Amino acid sequence: MSGVTHAKDREPMELGIIGLGKMGGNMAERLRRAGHTVIGFDFNADAVKKLSDAGSKGVSSLEELCKAFTGRKAIWIMVPAGEAVDKTIEGLKPFANKGDIFIDGGNSNYKDSQRRYAELQKQGYEFVDVGTSGGIWGITEGYSMMVGGDEPTVEYLKPIFETLAPAADKGWGRTGPAGAGHFVKMVHNGIEYGMMQAYAEGFAIFEAKKEFELDNAQIAEIWQYGSVVRSWLLDLTADALKKNPELDGIAPYVPDSGEGRWTVFEAIDLNVSAPVITESLIRRIRSREENNMTDRMLSVMRGAFGGHAVKKD
Amino acid sequence: MSGVTHAKDREPMELGIIGLGKMGGNMAERLRRAGHTVIGFDFNADAVKKLSDAGSKGVSSLEELCKAFTGRKAIWIMVPAGEAVDKTIEGLKPFANKGDIFIDGGNSNYKDSQRRYAELQKQGYEFVDVGTSGGIWGITEGYSMMVGGDEPTVEYLKPIFETLAPAADKGWGRTGPAGAGHFVKMVHNGIEYGMMQAYAEGFAIFEAKKEFELDNAQIAEIWQYGSVVRSWLLDLTADALKKNPELDGIAPYVPDSGEGRWTVFEAIDLNVSAPVITESLIRRIRSREENNMTDRMLSVMRGAFGGHAVKKD
Amino acid sequence: MSGVTHAKDREPMELGIIGLGKMGGNMAERLRRAGHTVIGFDFNADAVKKLSDAGSKGVSSLEELCKAFTGRKAIWIMVPAGEAVDKTIEGLKPFANKGDIFIDGGNSNYKDSQRRYAELQKQGYEFVDVGTSGGIWGITEGYSMMVGGDEPTVEYLKPIFETLAPAADKGWGRTGPAGAGHFVKMVHNGIEYGMMQAYAEGFAIFEAKKEFELDNAQIAEIWQYGSVVRSWLLDLTADALKKNPELDGIAPYVPDSGEGRWTVFEAIDLNVSAPVITESLIRRIRSREENNMTDRMLSVMRGAFGGHAVKKD
C-alpha cells in the first residue's frame, strides 16, 4: 500500500496506544509496519498478545505503558467515548511528565475534548483530538484524520499522522484548535448518515419496482464506474450486494452512534437548517421503534373522526 | 342542532343522492329533516331501505332516480373517487335533460372534476364539485363544503348547501370555478395529515417519557380548554383516549386516501415547498412498509464499512 | 366570562406575581376579578402602576412583595426562562419562610424545574412548575395549565388554578411530579409548531395555484365550521387573514422560542422519531438564514459536475 512510507523517509517515533480493538489494533499495526515503536495496552489480554505477536510491545498496565517510553510520551487513546476517556487519562497522569501528549483518537464529543484540553493544559500536559475515519479498511488504505489542537503539538506528531494517513500529505490535517478535530469528524458522520440514507432509499425504490425485475447488485456495480454517485460507500455497497443480493438474514434495524445526533443538536444550536442529516438520524431512530406509538395514535384519530376501520394488532 | 334550519326558512328542493354510505346516508337524512325531498340510490339495498324507512324516497336504479324528480334534476354523487364517478354520470345521462346538475361530493381528484365539467358543459349539463369535510359527525354538526363550479349553478343549489352546512351562512362557500372545490378539499386533507402527525408525535413523546408517568388521556383533556393546540381533532382524540388510554388492540398501521399524496404532488408541481405535509404522508407510507428495505440496506452498509455487528432477522 | 367563577365559590387566596407583562399582567387581573388578592412586582414601574390602578397591590421590590403577604406565601414567577428565574428565586429567599411556594409559570426548561425543585426542597421551600398556554387571549378565555409538583402543594394552589383555567375543572391538571408541567408544555409547543406549519403550507399552496384565484381568508373562514381542521389556531388565522388578506408588510421571518428545539432534543434523547415537529423547527430556522450556505454549496456542486450554469448573486 503506497500510503505507508517506510520510516527512513521520516523520523520514527514512540507511540503508546490504549485500546487495541478493530480500530486501535489496526492502527498500531500500520504504524509498526512503517517503523514506529508501538507500545500497546488493552484490558483484553488477547488483543495485547496479538500486538506482541506482530512485533510491537504489548504491556499489561497503564503504568507499564508509560514506563516503556524512552522519551517524551505520546499516547493515543482509542477507547469508547465518554467516561472511559477520562478514566484513561486519570490513570495515566501519575506516570506522565509535563509536556507529554494525550491524543484522543476516538469518537468523543468535541465539547469533552475542549474541556479535557483546558484541564490538561492547566496541569502542564498536551492534548490533541483526532477524528478518525476509515473503518476496518484503514490498515491498508490509511485513515482520514481531522486533528484539533495546538500547532506545535500537532507538528510534533506529524510522523504519526503521515503514516496513518493514506499518504503522507493527504487525508489528514489540523482543522483548528482543540475540539476542532472531533467537531469535523462529528459532522463527517452526519454527512455519512445522509449519504447512506440516500443510497438506501434508492435501492429500496428499485426493490419495489417489480415490473422491471431490477438487480440491485448489478446497478450498484454499474454506478461504480463513471456515474455521479460513485463513492467508496458505493464500492462497499456493491461488494456487499454481490455477496448477499437479497439481504438474506438482515434485520431492518439501524443503530446510531453519538455523532449523528450530536450533529443534529449542533446544527440547531448554530441555527443552521440541516433537514437531510436530521431526517437520516430520525429514520434510524424509527427503525428501532416497535409497535410505533405515533402510528397507533394516527390510527385511533382516523377512527375517531372518520369512522375509518382501524387495523387491529 | 341549530345548524339545521327548517325548510320554511328556505326553498325546499329535490335532490338525488347516489351512494348512501357513511357520508351520503347521513347527508340525505340531514336534508330530509330540514324539509328537502331526497331521492336516494345505492347498490346496497339495505342502505336504500334505511333511507326509505327514515322517510325519504329510496329507489332501485339510476333510471328510477331520475324519473322520481318533478323538475330540474340535481344529483349528488357520493361514490368512491375514480371510475365509479364516471360510470355513475354515464349511467345517469340517458335519463337527464339539458341543464340538469351533477354534483360530485366525493373525494375526486380536482383534475378529474375539471375534465368532467368540461365534458358535461359541452353536452349541456351542469357540474359542480364539492369537497366535503366533517366525517361521521356531519349529520348533527353539519358539513364543511368547498364548492367549485359556475356561480349560477352554485347559487341554484344554495338551499342544499345552507342545510348541509353547520349554519346557513357558515362552513361552506364557492371557492372558485369547477375543480376549485376538490382542490381546496385536497389541501384540507393534506393539512389534516400534518396536524394529526404533530399531535401523534407529541403523545408518542409523552408515552416514552417513563419518568413522569404521564397520562395521555388527561393531557388531551387539559388541552381541550384554553390551550393553543385545542381543536376539533383534539376533542375527538381526547374522547378516544378516554375510552382506550393504552390504545389496546390498535395496530401501528395508517392508510392514506388519495388526497394527501395529491397534495404532495401538487405542491411539487407548483414549486411550493411543503415539507410537513409531505413528511406526514411519508410517515403513513412508512407505517405500512414491512421488513423495511431502506433500513436493511443501511444495516448492510454499516456492516460493510465499519465492521459493525448487523442485527439478524 | 363563564370560566371566572366568583371567589365566593372558592377560598380566596393571596398570590404574588412577579413579571407583569402580556401574560403575567393578564393573569393578575383575571385573579383579581375573581376575588383573589394579587400582589404584583415588575421592574417596569408602568406595569406595576397599571396593576395598582386596576385594584391589585403593586409593589416596588421583592422584599416588599414578600412582606405584603398576611400568611403563607405563594409567588407566581412569570419571567423569561433561564437565569432570570434563578435570580428571582434567590432574591425572594431572604424574605421567605419554610413552606412558602415558588411557582414558575414561565417557559422554563423542565430540567431546570427539576433542579430548582430539588434545591428548594432541601431548603424547606415548595416548588411547582406550570406550563401555561393561552397567549394574549387568556384574560377572558382562561389559561390552559399543565402543573408539575407535589400533590399537596398543587392541591393547596387549587383556587388559583381553578380561577385561571377556562373553567374550574377544565383546562388544568397536575400532570406529574416537578418538571412534568414544563415537560408537557414543551411538547405542547412542539405540536403547535407542527400544526402551524401544516396550515401555513396549505395556504401557501393556495396562494401559488393562480388558476383558481383562491381567497385564503374565505377558505379559512369556511373551514372554521364543520371541517376536520377546525381549531382555535384556525379561528385566529381566519381573523388575521380577514384583516390582512395579502399579508401586507409581513416578512417571511419566523422566530422560535426554546420549547420547539427542546422538544426536538428530547425526542431524540428518548429515541422517539418526531419528523414533523422537527421539520417545523428546521423550517423556522431556515426562515432566518440569509444567503443560505447549503444552497450556495449545492449550486457550486452542480456547476462542478454538470457544467450547469450557476446563478450569480
Next chain:
Amino acid sequence: MSGVTHAKDREPMELGIIGLGKMGGNMAERLRRAGHTVIGFDFNADAVKKLSDAGSKGVSSLEELCKAFTGRKAIWIMVPAGEAVDKTIEGLKPFANKGDIFIDGGNSNYKDSQRRYAELQKQGYEFVDVGTSGGIWGITEGYSMMVGGDEPTVEYLKPIFETLAPAADKGWGRTGPAGAGHFVKMVHNGIEYGMMQAYAEGFAIFEAKKEFELDNAQIAEIWQYGSVVRSWLLDLTADALKKNPELDGIAPYVPDSGEGRWTVFEAIDLNVSAPVITESLIRRIRSREENNMTDRMLSVMRGAFGGHAVKKD
C-alpha cells in the same frame, strides 16, 4: 485514458448522434477517438462544425444523417427530455428502415420511454433507453450507462457502450426491458440530490461554527483520502472549494431537472418512504421561493395568538 480501447479490439460501428451539446458532443468525440464512425447533427451549426473539424461527419439535416449510414442505422438522440425526443423520432422515421435503432440517451421520463418503445416496436423499429451519467467529465473518464431495451438490440450496440463506458465491461449494463434504463437513471439522480444535500449541510454547519475558523476547502481535501465520505462528488467539491473557498458570487439558488421530482412521485406511487430524497428536492424548491408564503403565514399566526412582534418587510 485507459477506458477508451481502440476499435481494433472491437467491431467499429456507425452511430448517428443528434444533439451535440455538452453531453452529445463529448460522446461523439469519445466514440470517434476509439475508431467508430460518428455522424452528427445539431440545430446549432457551430456544434456540427466542431464535430466535423474533429474528424467526424457533421450533417445538416435528419435526412442527411440517415442517408450517411452505409448499413443498419443506430441513432443516439441526445436532446432535451419531452417533446423534442418525439419530434426527433418523427423527423427520422421517413428515412429509417425496419430494424433501425433509436437510442434515447437523454433524461427522459421512463414512462415516455416505455410508450416510445411500444409505438416503435409496432412500426418495426427498435428502441433503447440509456440513462447516462458522468457530466462534463465523461469524455475522458467515460460515462456510466444504464440501458433498457430488448436484449438482442442492446447486444448489437455493445461496441458503442463498451467505448462510452469507463471500461469495456464496467460502468454500463442492461438493467431491464425498455424504460428500465431511464428508471434507474432517474433514481440515480434522486440519490445524487440526497448526497449533495448531505454534503452541503455539513459544510454549512462548518461555516456557521465561527469559533473554530474552519476551512471548508481544507476539510473537503482531507476527506478525499481515506474517509468514509470520499466520493467523486467530494473530489469535485474539493476542487471547486479550492478555486472559490468563499463561494464568491454564488447565489443560493438551486434548480432541479425533472428526475428528482419523478423519483419522489415514483416512490410515493410505489409506497416506498424516501424522506431524504424527497427532502432534498423540497429544499431545492425552497431555494427558489421568494418572500416565502409559508413563513409569512407563520409569522402572522404567531402574532395572532401570542401577540408576538411580527417582523415587517
